[in-house]
Amino acid sequence: xxxxxxxEGSKRIKLVIHSNLEDVSLIGTAINTLCSSIPLSDTDSxxxxxxxxxxxxxxxxxxxxxxxxxxxxxxxxxxxxxxIVDVCDTGKPMDQECMEQKDVSPLEIDPNDLDNIAEQGxxxxxxxxxxxxxxYKTESGKNCLTLTRNI
Amino acid sequence: MQxxxxxxxxxxxxxxxxxxxxxxxxxxxxxxxxxYINNGSPLIVLNMSDVDFVDSSGLGAMVSVLKLFGGxxxxxxxxxxxxxxxxxxxxxxxxxxxxxxxxxxxxEALSK
Numbered sequence: 001x002x003x004x005x006x007x008e009g010s011k012r013i014k015l016v017i018h019s020n021l022e023d024v025s026l027i028g029t030a031i032n033t034l035c036s037s038i039p040l041s042d043t044d045s046x047x048x049x050x051x052x053x054x055x056x057x058x059x060x061x062x063x064x065x066x067x068x069x070x071x072x073x074x075x076x077x078x079x080x081x082x083x084i085v086d087v088c089d090t091g092k093p094m095d096q097e098c099m100e101q102k103d104v105s106p107l108e109i110d111p112n113d114l115d116n117i118a119e120q121g122x123x124x125x126x127x128x129x130x131x132x133x134x135x136y137k138t139e140s141g142k143n144c145l146t147l148t149r150n151i
Numbered sequence: 152m153q154x155x156x157x158x159x160x161x162x163x164x165x166x167x168x169x170x171x172x173x174x175x176x177x178x179x180x181x182x183x184x185x186x187y188i189n190n191g192s193p194l195i196v197l198n199m200s201d202v203d204f205v206d207s208s209g210l211g212a213m214v215s216v217l218k219l220f221g222g223x224x225x226x227x228x229x230x231x232x233x234x235x236x237x238x239x240x241x242x243x244x245x246x247x248x249x250x251x252x253x254x255x256x257x258x259e260a261l262s263k
Binding site for chain 1: 174175204207210211212214217218237241242243247
């Protein structure tokens with residue numbers, strides 16, 4: 001872990017893991033504990049943990065193609081009225097159309113049509129349903145998904 | 152993926168012992184459940200009372216398993232914690248899976 005320079009009114013911590021799905025639970029547990037200490041409710045802490053885990057999974061599986069030997073960086077910044085989590089990688093950038101889907105309709109399903117219920121692709125819709133905002137930026141080879149939740 | 156299983160009449164009860172059903176555990180979970188189905192267990196209760204975290208990969212693995220049952224088998228879920236139940240509701244998976252609070256309730260439903 002590394003403590004970044006303190007910006008006025010904020011507290012920040014950076015976590016870094018290798019691009020290994022086995023290590024993602026470390027991030028999840030850390031995020032849950034950080035949220036609980038604010039304090040956020042058990043439900044809110046879990047939901048934010050879930051969003052961060054989904055974002056980290058996407059970095060490992062899609063940006064890095066499940067290739068080991070890379071890093072995923074998670075920066076948790078706490079302001080008095082919101083928390084912001086940046087999940088960053090240096091892999092293949094996400095397709096813009098993944099971000100452009102404006103709603104959570106991938107979560108709408110016909111429970112009677114099992115064959116057409118997707119087994120993948122719920123990560124970003126889950127994040128959109130839980131967080132207050134989600135933005136994505138690529139700069140100098142670094143891709144960051146920024147999740148914001150008002151508290 | 153650690154599980155324990157027991158037979159209750161015609162129903163196989165599989166309890167997931169891992170605390171997290173996530174991207175790392177998803178493939179193992181699918182393999183284990185596929186093994187049970189291929190060994191001729193058409194009625195399975197999945198006890199998730201020890202699981203306190205499920206992500207979309209875990210959910211996807213569960214959907215994949217459900218699809219394996221085909222027309223003759225049934226899968227019932229029991230014991231989901233409140234946080235996991237909320238995740239099922241958020242993703243509408245509570246409409247896809249038969250969900251029960253207790254193991255005996257789930258066993259009874261499949262035994263009918």
